[in-house]
Every structure is written in C-alpha cells, then in structure tokens.
Amino acid sequence: MTSTKKVIGQLHLIVGLISGLVVFIVSITGAIYAYEHEIQEITQPYRFVENVLDNSLPPSKIKEIAEEALPNTLVQRVYYESPQNSSMALHFEEGKEYYYLTFIDQYTGEVLKTKNLRQDFFTIILYIHISLLLPYGKEIIGICTLLFSGLLVSGIILWWPKNKSKKAIKQKFKIKWDARWRRQNYDLHSVLGFYASWILIFTVITGLVWSFSWFETGVYFLLSGGEKLDDKNELKSRPTVDSSKKTIDIAWESVINDSPEMIGGVIYIPNKKEDIITIYTSPEHGTYGKLDWRYFDQYSGKELNYSGYRGRYKNASPAEKILRLNYDIHTGGIFGIVGKTIMFFISLISSSLPITGFLLWRGRRKKKKAKPKKILETV
Numbered sequence: 485m486t487s488t489k490k491v492i493g494q495l496h497l498i499v500g501l502i503s504g505l506v507v508f509i510v511s512i513t514g515a516i517y518a519y520e521h522e523i524q525e526i527t528q529p530y531r532f533v534e535n536v537l538d539n540s541l542p543p544s545k546i547k548e549i550a551e552e553a554l555p556n557t558l559v560q561r562v563y564y565e566s567p568q569n570s571s572m573a574l575h576f577e578e579g580k581e582y583y584y585l586t587f588i589d590q591y592t593g594e595v596l597k598t599k600n601l602r603q604d605f606f607t608i609i610l611y612i613h614i615s616l617l618l619p620y621g622k623e624i625i626g627i628c629t630l631l632f633s634g635l636l637v638s639g640i641i642l643w644w645p646k647n648k649s650k651k652a653i654k655q656k657f658k659i660k661w662d663a664r665w666r667r668q669n670y671d672l673h674s675v676l677g678f679y680a681s682w683i684l685i686f687t688v689i690t691g692l693v694w695s696f697s698w699f700e701t702g703v704y705f706l707l708s709g710g711e712k713l714d715d716k717n718e719l720k721s722r723p724t725v726d727s728s729k730k731t732i733d734i735a736w737e738s739v740i741n742d743s744p745e746m747i748g749g750v751i752y753i754p755n756k757k758e759d760i761i762t763i764y765t766s767p768e769h770g771t772y773g774k775l776d777w778r779y780f781d782q783y784s785g786k787e788l789n790y791s792g793y794r795g796r797y798k799n800a801s802p803a804e805k806i807l808r809l810n811y812d813i814h815t816g817g818i819f820g821i822v823g824k825t826i827m828f829f830i831s832l833i834s835s836s837l838p839i840t841g842f843l844l845w846r847g848r849r850k851k852k853k854a855k856p857k858k859i860l861e862t863v
Contacts, residue, residue: 496638504838506628513613515831520606530587530597540590542733543751550586553595565748626695633688636681643678673840680833690814708803714792720758721782734785735761754782773809
C-alpha cells in the first residue's frame with residue numbers, strides 16, 4: 485500500500501469507528517422502513533373504504549368528525565390519499581403529549597380507526613431513522629451522513645486494485661466463499677461495499693439535502709447552473725370581519741376543479757390567526773416527486789401568489805423538479821417496487837459495513853498484539 489493509501493486507510497478506519505454505530509442504526513431502520521407503505525396497506529384494512537361514491541366529504545367535515553372522535557385534540561392536517569383509501573386526520577400540537585391519526589370513511593363519515601402514532605411501529609422506526617429519538621439526533625445523523633460520504637469515496641480508493649492484471653481485478657469483484665472467515669469478512673466489506681457505494685452515494689446526497697439547508701441550496705445551485713434556491717414561505721392570512729369558517733372547503737374545491745389528474749392531497753389546517761391554508765396534491769399514489777403546492781388565505785379562501793420552490797408543479801424549473809424527487813430517490817420509490825427492493829438490499833449491505841469493518845479492525849489489532857514465541861537456546 486502506498487503512503488497515500490495508508491493515510492486514506494487510517495482516515496477510513498477512524499471515521500468508520502466514529503460514525504459506525506449511527507450508520508448501522510440509520511441503515512437498518514431504512515431497510516425496515518423500505519416497504520412501510522405496502523405492508524401497512526396489506527395489514528391495515530381500515531385504510532380502505534368499502535364503496536367508492538361520487539363525492540367525498542369536505543375537509544371541514546372530516547376535521548369535525550375527527551375532533552369528535554378524539555376530543556380536546558387539535559387537527560393539523562386532513563389527508564385524501566386516493567378515492568379507494570379512507571381519509572385521515574392528523575392530531576398533534578407542539579408541547580402536547582398526543583400524536584394521533586384518525587381514519588375516516590371519506591364518503592360516509594364512519595370512524596374506522598384511531599391510532600396512537602407514539603406507539604406505531606413504523607412511526608417509531610421513522611423517527612429513529614431521522615433523529616435517533618435524541619434531542620440533537622438530526623444533527624448527529626447529518627454529521628455522520630457527511631462522514632459516511634467520505635467513507636464511500638475512500639472505500640472505493642482503497643478497493644481500487646494496485647495490481648492491474650486481469651486475475652487481480654477479477655478477484656476484486658468476487659467474494660471468496662471457500663476462504664477463511666477473516667478473508668470472507670474482508671470480501672464482504674470491500675466487495676459488497678464497492679457495489680453498494682454507487683447507489684449509496686445517491687442515498688447519502690438525498691439524506692444530506694434534508695440534514696443541511698446549505699447542502700440543499702448547494703445542490704440546487706449546481707442543478708440550476710448557478711441560481712439561488714428561494715424557499716422562504718412568508719405568506720400570511722389577513723383577518724377580516726366577514727370571514728367564512730368553511731374556507732378550507734372552498735380552497736379544496738378550487739384545487740379539485742383545477743386538477744383533474746389529481747389522485748389525492750393533503751390540507752394543512754390553519755390554527756393560528758396568521759396561518760394560511762396549504763394544500764398539496766399528487767397525480768400519483770405513493771410517490772412525491774410531482775406534488776402541486778397551493779396556498780390560500782384562511783379568511784377569504786382567496787389563493788395567494790407564491791413563486792418559490794414549493795409552488796405549482798407546472799411552473800417549476802427543471803432543477804426544482806429534480807429536487808422535488810429527493811424523497812423518491814432516497815427511498816427508491818422513483819422506480820416503483822423494483823427501486824424499493826433494490827434500496828432494501830442496499831440498506832442491508834450498508835448496515836453490514838460498520839460490522840464487517842469493526843471485525844477487520846479488531847482482527848488486525850489482535851494480530852499486532854500477538855507476539856512470536858521465543859525459542860530458548862540451551863547452553
């Protein structure tokens with residue numbers, strides 16, 4: 485190994501030991517969460533309605549039914565996933581100890597299920613994945629993800645064969661299953677790590693977009709050819725005397741009429757005086773790359789002009805459309821179930837790298853500590 489590779493190898497080792505536990509946790513929870521949408525739809529029949537009718541109940545009615553089902557809670561959002569799915573109301577409030585989801589038949593108003601998300605398996609897995617359930621977990625994950633990106637690059641450099649013979653290169657792409665376990669462990673770390681790195685780099689980039697605003701603006705700067713990302717939503721509602729309590733219905737109806745291709749949407753319910761009604765819709769079920777964002781005054785129901793990153797999809801620039809694919813790229817959902825399956829296995833490989841790397845380090849330490857036996861000469 486050249487001196488340069490030795491330095492890279494030492495840095496790879498140190499950074500791997502520092503970030504290994506977090507990388508393992510984030511990777512294994514990512515693998516578990518990969519099929520969250522599909523598993524929940526198979527195992528939770530209350531997510532579907534029995535009969536699809538012509539008209540669904542307006543969001544104000546869904547909100548009212550949900551608040552009756554869970555008194556003294558605040559409904560923040562109303563979801564319409566698709567005509568076949570039940571509507572959902574999300575109950576939570578900053579500083580309060582509740583976080584519920586109410587499933588309601590969007591046509592009949594029947595309450596199908598109330599779920600405590602603080603005890604929901606996939607919700608817990610998600611929050612471990614994004615925050616480790618720690619006060620500064622998001623920051624820790626962001627830093628470790630940044631370190632992991634360096635591990636991917638340095639890992640490829642260390643993997644790169646010094647011997648350019650055909651046989652030597654071929655061995656770098658294969659796991660020697662008939663070798664001793666230490667050699668197998670080395671191959672599992674280096675060979676699987678090499679293959680996975682080319683996909684993991686996209687997972688890391690999309691993860692960093694969420695972790696650091698400077699990284700998101702940097703990615704947009706590169707995608708747009710030097711433009712600045714404008715995502716500051718400073719829209720506010722203006723209180724009026726003759727306001728309608730059903731403006732969320734007016735706004736929702738306006739969105740429906742303007743978006744015949746829409747399958748489902750989410751309505752953010754205003755709960756403060758200056759809050760606006762925020763609605764996003766999607767023409768696809770289960771993906772988020774083509775979301776259409778709309779904003780309305782909560783008192784008049786009038787649509788507000790917005791020209792930022794999260795606006796109308798038809799007005800989005802090519803760079804904005806690519807950035808909107810961030811979640812779908814991160815989960816593999818951009819390629820449907822095939823993409824999610826690939827990401828599932830890549831996440832498993834990613835979770836194995838800290839383990840195989842630790843075993844490599846431990847094995848080398850033991851080897852260095854082992855002293856050769858001294859042969860005593862008799863005189």
